[in-house]
Amino acid sequence: MRIKLFLGVLALAVLPSAVLLAQQDLSTHFLRHTWQANRTNPAFFPEYEMVIGLPGVYNSLWVENLTYNTLFVEDGNGNRVLNVDQAILGMEDRNAIRENLDIETLSLGARFGPLGLSISHTFRFNAFMDYPKTLPQLIWQGNAQFIGEEIEFAPDIDVLGYQEFAVGAMVEVSDAVVIGGRAKLLSGAGSINSSRNQLRLRTDSEVYQLTLNADYQVNSASSLTYDGFDDIQTNFDFGTFSAESLFTGNTGFAFDLGAHVKLGKLELAASVLDIGGIDWDEEVNNYSLNGTYEYEGLDFAQRIFDDSTSFGSVLDTLETVYEIEEGSEGFRTTLPTRFYLSATLRLRENWTVGGLIFSESYRGNTYPAAALSSNLQVLPFLNVGGIYSWRNNRFDNLGLNATLKAGPVQLLAATDNILTVFQPKDSNASHLRLGLNLLFAPRESEMKDAGPKWF
Template identity: 65%
Template sequence: MKKVLFFLFATLANVALLAQQDLSTHFMRHTWQAHRTNPALYPDYGVSIGLPGVYNSLWIENLTYNTLFTTDANGQQVIDINSSIAALEGQNRIREQLDLETLSLGLRLGPVGLSFAHAFRFNAYLDYPKALPQLIWQGNAQFIGQEVSFGPQTDIYAYQEFAVGAMVDLAKWVQVGGRVKFLSGAGSVSTANSGLRLRTDDEIYALTLDADFRLNTAASINYNGFDDVRANFDFASFSLDQLTTGNNGFAFDIGARIDLGKLDLSASLLDIGQITWDEDVSNYSLNGVYEYEGLDLAQGIFEDSTSFGSVLDTLKQIYEVKETQESYEMALPRRMYLSATLQLRENWTVGGLFYSERYRGQTFTAAALSTNLQVLSMLNVGALFAYRDRRFDNLGLNATFKLGPVQLMAATDNILTVFQPKDSNSSSLRIGLNLLFNRIDPPATDAGPKWF
């Protein structure tokens, strides 16, 4: 039983550990990367080429390095399981997003803009109750006479994204844009149902498991019994040799921008779509109420001292994991950006942003204030302060350096992680390289309505 439960954590360990919100990039309007947050945003260049870049964001709720590790008598760093579990709340989440952007292109043809892009995208999401690690590492003796729920919800998936978009000037001060994305799935592990409840009788120590659990997988899991569960998901296996698979889907983005002189308004909806997993699919279900008695087995199911081989033999007789090969659908996290920027001086802007993400029936929100300053003709720097994850200690920094047509950009939404990495539970970083040609002069000051 311990091995079966631990498998859910081991799956994450086999990948890179879904997602913090990408906030800073939206305000870097002079970069091609800002276009990813709103298809109506184009830099003031006729040709924009995005070279390989990366974006990564990780958030581990309620845990930090200093929570997980302690120093033993020999001065060695060791994992402190009990302290880590004590730091958890009733429900806890881990999210990660990793985007590898290979190549993209933007063209401005008068009032029309066209875009093409390709990227590898990986997301991981785990929402688990505190009772799950308690059962795995501390046993069920603490729950005698109780019924506890320990089923996790998880999504781990990766796919390639091919995007084609367009932008049009409806007026000199109004732009609208859209983007259609073909998705080619590489692998997935996803819980459809996560009902797992365990009761330990307080008199005869009988165990009762009430299960309504279903795990959907595609090209990710090999299950050959309780004693043979292997994860074969490897993000590093992505290659251009396999541009398409049998796991396909579509999504689209829409956005708009209104230029009111010194005030600029922007709104966008992103990743409205889903992937259907049809190829190399397996579904593992555990349904029904399972009961077993016997003091030795009941006391030892979650104990290290029990011979695991004998426990597995018993579990095989009691639990019947049903395996099927049915396709399934998975919706992408749907994101929304609403923002306003104000030009205080020719080289200085400030802005505000509201972000919302809808995923697996939950809504994640964030709000941010930003400022960007063109220090030199080749150097732009910015800062961001955000409220998210019920925390105010989110300070971001960003910078771009441009020499000729070459533009290098870097941004993070939480610079404090650099200075106190062992006490932080989140991190984010974006690095990009662009080639920008044929600068387009901004419209005359009387091009549209001026409110400021």
């Protein structure tokens, strides 16, 4: 028995965009000797007169309450087969999928005495979906289990891609205090966003009357086309990022602020990132369901509940009952705003430890995290570190990072969850940052800290 309404189909259309490519970048904040740390606090600046950031990537994926081994199980012949019913058993009342991908193309930083200036360009992609367990239950198991009940099944969706052009500055107010800021011009490439999120379905236990109470709207910019229940198309990939579309009619602004205090061997830092959003006014489509929809009749109920009925005929029937309203009104998306509060202590000249409290404000919710870190300058050209964090209500997050420097070239690799490498099929999160920098003209403090130079 199956019922697949508009949002069920939409969920399946959006979900692949989210998982092909959540969030909380913790390791990078402690890598103060790298240019990438500046992305977590604009007051951070490596101890060099000039820095060039070459192409790099940051990616983070989180799929709550779902792993490969819960979705695919072994059959009697030892083959892996899809078992959606088992996966649903492991879900909570609410579940989330989160993906962040940053492709850092080029950046430049330069010091002029106590003043540091920077410019950068980044492709950024963010995908978020928060859905109730009842949504996959309806899609895959049907609504017979909910006869006589009213259930909520609306997903909250936010998928967007944009280009970020940033200009930043930091100032050494004194030997102990540094403040920084960054202004960002945002050029939107595409968005799929749900702005109203209420869908409640009731199936009468006697006459199989369906009642849908709806107040749901999906906004799209250059990403989603709806021409009927059986013709929903998405056009959301990085092919939309091209030199010809550096600037679009969908624009916005955001700001970063940060401070860094040095108290001898103890350093304190605080920052807030991505204060702002994007206004989508170009190639906009709105699709909404609003009101109470009812349908009575045994023939219709049998068509919905009969497994032998083709899905196409069900869609044709649903389209005559549930009217999707279309519009072209512009909308606004707010970026996930992140907060960092940290302390680091230099135990020895080549050894630092630190602690971090992190919070992200997004879609009306707060996502906290906390971390402990340690970094060791093993050799003049090699720095290694580890991080242990609490995030997504889990305590099994162990990360590693390393930087290698050869002459002016600095390579960076970091992950907040190394266990994914060893247990990928049992993990629901992954995290990776890769960076490449050119560092020129070290300051006296950097030369003193690093000791004798091998390169």
